[in-house]
Amino acid sequence: MGETIIDLQNVTRVYQQGDVGVQALRGVSLQFESGEFCALCGPSGSGKTTLLNLIGALDIPTSGRVTLEGHDLSQLNRRQLSHLRRDRIGFVFQAYNLIPVLTAYENAELVLSVQGVGDTERREKVMSLLQAVGLDGKEDRFPRELSGGEQQRVAIARALASDPAVILADEPTANVDSDTAKLLLDLMQALNEQHAATFIFSTHDERVIERAKRIIRMVDGQIDNISFPGGGS
Amino acid sequence: MSRVSGHSIPVIAWRNLWRNRRRTLLTLSSITFGVFLSVMFTAMQDRNWSDMIDLAAKLGGGHVTISHLEYRETPSLKKSISDASPLAQAALRQTSVARVVQRISGPVMLNTASESYGASFIAYDPAQEDASTLSFLDSDALLAGRMFANDNEKGIILGYKLAENLNAELDNRIVYTMTDKNGDIVSGLARLIGTIKTGAPNLDARLSLLPLSTVREIVAYDSDEVTQLAVFIEDQRDSEAVAMLLDSVIGTQNLAVLPWNISQPDLAAFIALKLGGTRFMSAFIALLVTAGIFNTLFVSVMERMREFGILMAIGFTPLKLFSLVMMESLWLALVGLLGAALLTTGPYLYLASTGIDTSAILADQGSMDVAGVAMSTTLKVGIFPESLAVIAIAAIIATLLAGFYPAWRAGTVEPVDAIKLV
Numbered sequence: 001m002g003e004t005i006i007d008l009q010n011v012t013r014v015y016q017q018g019d020v021g022v023q024a025l026r027g028v029s030l031q032f033e034s035g036e037f038c039a040l041c042g043p044s045g046s047g048k049t050t051l052l053n054l055i056g057a058l059d060i061p062t063s064g065r066v067t068l069e070g071h072d073l074s075q076l077n078r079r080q081l082s083h084l085r086r087d088r089i090g091f092v093f094q095a096y097n098l099i100p101v102l103t104a105y106e107n108a109e110l111v112l113s114v115q116g117v118g119d120t121e122r123r124e125k126v127m128s129l130l131q132a133v134g135l136d137g138k139e140d141r142f143p144r145e146l147s148g149g150e151q152q153r154v155a156i157a158r159a160l161a162s163d164p165a166v167i168l169a170d171e172p173t174a175n176v177d178s179d180t181a182k183l184l185l186d187l188m189q190a191l192n193e194q195h196a197a198t199f200i201f202s203t204h205d206e207r208v209i210e211r212a213k214r215i216i217r218m219v220d221g222q223i224d225n226i227s228f229p230g231g232g233s
Numbered sequence: 234m235s236r237v238s239g240h241s242i243p244v245i246a247w248r249n250l251w252r253n254r255r256r257t258l259l260t261l262s263s264i265t266f267g268v269f270l271s272v273m274f275t276a277m278q279d280r281n282w283s284d285m286i287d288l289a290a291k292l293g294g295g296h297v298t299i300s301h302l303e304y305r306e307t308p309s310l311k312k313s314i315s316d317a318s319p320l321a322q323a324a325l326r327q328t329s330v331a332r333v334v335q336r337i338s339g340p341v342m343l344n345t346a347s348e349s350y351g352a353s354f355i356a357y358d359p360a361q362e363d364a365s366t367l368s369f370l371d372s373d374a375l376l377a378g379r380m381f382a383n384d385n386e387k388g389i390i391l392g393y394k395l396a397e398n399l400n401a402e403l404d405n406r407i408v409y410t411m412t413d414k415n416g417d418i419v420s421g422l423a424r425l426i427g428t429i430k431t432g433a434p435n436l437d438a439r440l441s442l443l444p445l446s447t448v449r450e451i452v453a454y455d456s457d458e459v460t461q462l463a464v465f466i467e468d469q470r471d472s473e474a475v476a477m478l479l480d481s482v483i484g485t486q487n488l489a490v491l492p493w494n495i496s497q498p499d500l501a502a503f504i505a506l507k508l509g510g511t512r513f514m515s516a517f518i519a520l521l522v523t524a525g526i527f528n529t530l531f532v533s534v535m536e537r538m539r540e541f542g543i544l545m546a547i548g549f550t551p552l553k554l555f556s557l558v559m560m561e562s563l564w565l566a567l568v569g570l571l572g573a574a575l576l577t578t579g580p581y582l583y584l585a586s587t588g589i590d591t592s593a594i595l596a597d598q599g600s601m602d603v604a605g606v607a608m609s610t611t612l613k614v615g616i617f618p619e620s621l622a623v624i625a626i627a628a629i630i631a632t633l634l635a636g637f638y639p640a641w642r643a644g645t646v647e648p649v650d651a652i653k654l655v
Contacts (some may be wrong), residue, residue, distance in 0.1 A: 058546055059649040079550050086548020092651070097543045100250035106241075113241050158547065178272050 002034035005165050005198065011064035013221075019060055024050040026221040027064070028205050032187075034165065037192045040202045047221040048202035049170055055200065056089050056168045057081045061125075069165055086114055090159030090197075092169035096151040098143040104130065105139035108157040115162060129157040133187055139226035140154060149180030153187065160191060166198040173205045185211055242553070246560035252570075253533065257565070258530040264569025264628065267522035269576045271515045271624050272616060276581060278511045280615035282504045286469040287501055290493055291368035292436065293355070295334070295463030296472045297479060298496045299324070300487045304460060305496065310339050310414055310452050314488070317459045323483045329475050332465040333357070334366050337448050339460060341441060342410040343391075345399045352395055354409070354441045356448035358384045366465060369431045369440075378427030385446040388426035394439035396428045403427070409441070413452040421451045456640055464590045469493070470617070477501035515624075519631050526565060526635035534639040541643050542651025562636025566629040571590055573628075581614060588613035 013025040016088055025047045032038065032055075039047040053059040054066050057073050066073045069088060076084060085091075098107045108129055112122045130139050133153040143151050152172060159167045169188070173181035192199050201208055209215055210229075217225040250257050299320065301312035314320065321333040336357040342349065357367060359381040364371035370380060376393050389407050392401070401407060405425050413419045423443070431437055449463045451456065456588035466475050472492035480490040534541075541554055549557075592610040 007497070053649050056546070079552070082545065082548055082550040082553075084548060091543075091546050093543070095651070097539075099245070099540065099544070100253060101245060110241070111547050114553070161550075 001198075004031045005069050006030075006032035007052070007067040008051075009065045009067075011051075011054060011066060012062045013047075013054065013059070014062045025061070026055070026223050028221070028223060029064075030216070030217050030223065031123075032166070032198065035192070035196045036198045036199050036200065036214060037189065037210045038198075038200045038214040038216065040200065040216050040218060041204065041209055042218035042224070045220075046218040048218055050221075051169055051218070052168045052202050054202065055166070056091060057085050061077060069132060087112060088165045090162065090164040090167040092152070092155050092167060092172045094144070094158050094171040094174045096148070096155050096170075096175075098151055098154055100143050103140050103142055104135055104146060104154045104157075105112055105155050107143070108139075108161055111158060111162045125161060126157070129160055130154075132191070133157045135209055149176045149178075149183065152176060152180075152184055156184070156191070158185065160195065160197060164194075164197070166200060169199060169201045169203075171203055171205070173203070178207075181205065181207055242557055243564075246557055248556075249533075249537075250561055250564050256529055256533070257455065260526055260565060261572055263522050263525045264565065264632065265572035265576055267518045268573035268624060268628050269520055272577050272621065273580070273584075273614065274511050274514060275620045275624060276614035276616035277612065278508060279617050279620055280585075280613050282508070283469055283615065284613075285500070285504070286472075288368055289497055290432065290463075290465060290646055291337075291364070291366060292431065293463070294461060294465045294493070294496050295366070296469055296490075296493050297300035297464040297476045298489075298491050298493075299462035299464065299479065299483070300460060300489055300491075301485040302487050305491065307319065308339055308460075310337070310387070310412060310454075310460060311416060311461050312573060313337075313414065313453060313454065313458050313460050315458045315464060318457050320461055320488075322599065324479055325461065327475070327478055327482065329412060329466050329468075329471055329478070330464055331467050332366060334361050334463050334465075335445065336461045336463060337405075337445060337452070339411060342360050343395070343399060343441060344408040344410070345401045345405060348399045348401075350577060352439050352441050354411070354443050354448075355474055356443040356445045358445040360384060366463065369429045369436075369442075370446050374429045374431060376428045376430050378425070380427055381442075381444050384444050384591070385450075386426075386444055387421075387423050387447060388444070389423035390427040390429060390442040391425060392440040393428040393430050394434070394438040395441065396425065398438065402426050404581065411452060412478050414454055415650075416457075420452050421447065421449075421454075435439050439597075519627060522628075523631040523635045526562070526632050527638070529559065530562060530565075530639040532640075533561075534643050536644055538651045541646045542648040545646060545648040546652065551644040554646065555593060555640045558643045559633060559636050562632050562640070563629070565636075566632035569632070570625055570628055581616075584612070584614040622627075 008030045009029055011028045012023065013027055014021045014023050026048055028051065031225055040051060042119065044080045054061055055066065060074050068084065071084060099110065102110065105126055109126045110121055112125065130136060133156055135150060135153055138146065146154065173184055176184065185207060188199055205208060212229065215229060218224060301314060304312040321335060324330050324333045335358065338354060341352055341354040343352050362370060367486045380390065381388060389409065391401065403425055407423055407425055408419060408420055409423065410420045431440065449456065464479065466472065474493040476490050510531065514593055544554060588611040590610065591612050
């Protein structure tokens with residue numbers, strides 16, 4: 001494992017639903033190191049997605065502190081948060097969430113385009129990523145012309161395009177069949193090993209949990225248990 | 234297939250526009266039709282009023298009238314310009330001035346053997362003037378007889394109704410009486426050599442034409458003395474600017490240099506009223522079109538909030554999302570304008586060249602005149618380039634304004650909330 005890239009200190013998140021405050025996270029303290037392949041699991045409502053949103057700079061904690069590569073996220077404005085997400089975080093969503101008017105190539109390229117990466121470098125990188133995720137020859141297809149598994153592979157390529165410090169995947173195998181789920185997991189595992197990319201999943205899927213190097217179990221907004229199936233610490 | 238380039242906002246915006254083809258086409262048709270209506274209304278007005286102003290200039294005082302300071306308030310042959318030729322030459326040296334003609338005009342009493350009528354006269358030099366400075370010198374306006382052959386003949390030409398009122402026929406003798414330069418009553422004798430139909434009923438019943446030199450002699454004017462210099466310019470819209478220029482170049486304490494809208498205030502007020510109506514109608518059309526565009530963009534943005542959340546999550550800044558929706562608005566405006574150009578060109582060219590003959594509709598009225606100026610019964614169009622530019626810019630601004638709030642909503646999306654939306 002490498003250095004600590006994500007540090008959560010006593011993080012709470014309370015959502016206001018009418019007059020009632022719902023505590024989604026209750027004083028979570030946690031660190032992630034570079035190169036991790038980590039699964040967040042737990043029942044629905046246990047706080048997995050909330051935790052991912054906070055790590056991904058999509059949300060800010062009610063109290064506590066989230067630090068990504070030394071940046072205290074609560075100190076950044078909307079624009080700075082956008083740039084941080086663009087440059088250092090990759091997202092893979094449960095529902096793929098590709099941009100429907102862009103082809104597979106263009107979806108994978110979008111982050112690089114927003115970053116202002118030059119044409120040649122962009123093209124080489126995107127083609128190489130699409131090849132890595134097994135979509136060679138399908139780069140000009142629109143999302144509607146791709147299967148669920150193929151769309152998720154484009155989403156993975158998009159998430160990896162900017163060489164992010166961490167890739168956050170929210171239930172990445174929830175909407176695909178078993179074979180596709182296995183392919184996706186093989187792919188992400190390979191990318192984790194080859195690119196040393198940090199993967200953090202929220203999942204109910206035992207197949208994902210089985211492959212994780214660290215499993216964080218959450219219950220009622222708190223960390224219930226952390227295990228290292230591979231025997232690490 | 235062309236791929237999205239590094240600067241992807243215009244391409245993504247363009248593709249977004251066609252996600253709901255039917256809705257976009259409906260919005261584009263409202264922009265296209267709104268611009269079409271605005272262009273056609275404005276083109277009718279521009280052409281109509283411009284022709285009318287040119288015609289008014291050719292019915293009397295020119296686009297700019299130079300006269301004695303008090304002549305307009307109390308028209309009298311005592312209020313004259315004594316050195317007309319040097320003034321005319323000085324005016325002609327200005328690049329915007331096309332022609333300058335000298336005239337004597339004023340009230341006159343006409344008598345035939347059986348009738349007497351008060352009328353007005355214009356004395357002009359037939360060698361200096363033609364239909365481009367006096368519209369009724371056109372051969373079509375001559376009902377009977379002929380126009381003047383020279384500047385000092387003893388003839389008179391009457392509006393055909395005035396001739397009827399005087400029971401005058403060609404070659405009849407007519408005595409015209411006026412007050413001369415010194416305030417004395419003087420008379421001249423002339424034979425009726427022609428009758429004209431100006432198209433303006435009040436002129437047909439009141440106007441008489443006389444040769445300039447003949448009148449000069451009768452009213453005791455010097456050889457270079459007139460009551461009026463009528464200045465004609467290429468574009469009537471420059472009248473006020475030319476009047477100011479001439480006033481600064483040749484103006485004296487005793488001279489008034491007046492643009493047509495001052496010398497013919499009734500006509501100017503009528504045109505201003507009509508232009509106000511057209512602008513109100515254009516603004517109303519713009520408001521309706523803007524509301525339609527706003528509705529389309531707002532619904533389109535609200536439908537895509539989840540997608541905006543995703544874009545925000547992968548690194549789009551609020552400004553970039555705002556720009557994306559504004560770009561969609563701009564595309565709508567540009568495509569709408571292109572559609573308007575295609576829709577408008579054919580009808581515009583036809584109406585500009587051929588026009589629509591409305592004489593059958595106006596048959597009951599015989600002819601139309603506004604503030605003494607006859608309006609053509611052929612409806613033609615002709616839009617000034619600046620009017621076209623104003624309409625195009627207004628359409629773009631209206632579309633961008635319509636897109637502003639939806640774009641702001643897109644730019645302020647909270648990704649964590651938007652991504653939850655299904």
